[in-house]
Amino acid sequence: MITQRTVERILDTAQIEDIVSDFVTLRKRGANLLGLCPFHTEKTPSFTVSPSKNLFKCFGCGRGGDSVKFLREHEGFSYPEALRYLAAKYQIEIEETQEQRKDDPEEQLKDQLFVLNQYTRDFFAQQLFESEDGRQLGLSYFKERGFREAILKKFDLGFAPIGGTTLTNQAVQDGFRPDILQKAGLSTSQHRDFFRERVMFTIHGLSGKPVAFAGRLLGKTVKGPKYINSPETPIYHKSNVLYGLYFARQSIRKEDNCYLVEGYTDVLSLVQGGIENVVASSGTALTPEQIRLIKRFTSNLTILYDGDAAGINAAMRGLDLVLEQDMNVKVVLLPDGSDPDSYLGELGPEAFQTFLKENSRDFILFKTSQLLQASKDDPVARTEVIKEVVRSIARVPDPIKRGEYTKVCAQVLQVDESMLVAETNRMVSADMAKDRKDKARQELRENREPDQQVTGSPSIPEAPRRLPTQEMDLVRVMITGGDKLIQVGEETTTVANYLLSNLEEEVIQEFNSPLLRAVMEMASAQLRSDAPLTPQFFLQSDREDIRDLAIGFLSPDYQYSDNWEERYQIVLHTQRMPDDNFARDAQLALQRFQLHRLDQMCSVNAQRIKEAYDTGDEPLYLHYLKFQQELQALRNSIADQDLNTVILK
């Protein structure tokens, strides 16, 4: 386990803006930085990074937290993994104890998969450069294609041996469990290697960690598809990854453009030829997630097509998705029969770059002329072309851009512009109606209990279970201001001490929410050991739910968002409080809690009075009646308390 001292050093050193900007392009906005949220789809940025608070917060989807939280949500790291990443970035030495951390099994699995993938990446590389088969088959394949050793090493290329069990046996011998090898997709259920006699491409996540592998068959002894990929695992979701993006992102940002190619080797060739802003969608059609990934770094996408007409038409259809994301899409068509790899080799890097610049064309115009050419003079086919073009234009969210496209395309298609406008508008409103319907359907699905999904009939969702407001309020004050000094009568004390000295141990034990009870117990223990009760103390808790709770309370400018209510299922009555009002806030929270508690006791006791009366047990009836009066007196005295007795120091 990483020592608390190291954790503190890491969290003190890590600057949220450094961490986030490795993944998201941020722009300065006042004291904060603003960017497009990596966690939800948005067109105008609401993802805010506050350097002074060292926290991030999205006002769109409500996600927020510190550097560790960002890495965990974004990269799927476990808590220790995120700490290690930060430590490496800031060159902080990690102190560790032998004690094992009690992580949840899912986290542990992710950690194990990352470690195993790192091991495997090194194993494949070693096979490529050092084994005889690797050198003869793998290395010679890469060398024939003109790849230099530097690029092979940079992109972590490797070789999967022919044997069939080499990796599996070696990994097990080195202490990896067979079931983890299977879960990573590296071994089959028969304990054989999944990748055999293939040159291997390491697929990196945005943080540079190996998340998966792809292998290209060399086809001497093994049969099978030319390319195979790791299966989906807890750390690898195909639709969320673009090959090469980890290496390309700085250059994409600098050039404000991203080249998209089809194959892994196309990426390698272009990078080797000096074009670094290039990614591949690795065999699958471009997904909306991948488009959003690119959009974080640029709004300009240039797609390189191999010069084969049949492929182009199929590929173009998927691109309407890109238009929807409000990206500027350009297309470069390579001469018939060549791919980026071969054409770059033919022209040489400089001429190739010039070729790209001179031949990139706007996607919609390209599509229009492409279709027009195919339809020639066939009037029926022409109508189809118009519809197809309109479909693309309708996808463009910006009405001004849409207008420009309509104008130009009308000219190219030689049709009346007003006809094209009418057709586009019809399509846009049809799309909008469909979106609304989809959204309604989605909401219905989300509100339904899982076991009701099959019946298909909508049901009224149950009210969500809510955390008790008064308990929540106490905990909020404890976390945000526990260490603040306040004046109570003659005495100066901390907010935490004030709250805890007014709450008996058994009252805390009666807290309805186990989470909130745990926070109070933690605070109480910390206070007894005379340690300071800073917000950091809660932010660094080894319980994730407590860290999340603290992050929610401490997020920049956003103490009480709607989303926050949803997340913790509470209703907030209080408004945002000024930072300097801890004394009053503490007293109000305590008072509300006590009043609520007394109200509850009163209603329980009222039931007892009724029961005693019904059964005719007069002594008991009088006893409860008297108790009720005492409760009410106490309640009134608390309600009447002068809130100004606590003065801010």
Ligand SMILES: [Zn+2]
């Ligand atoms: Zn968001």
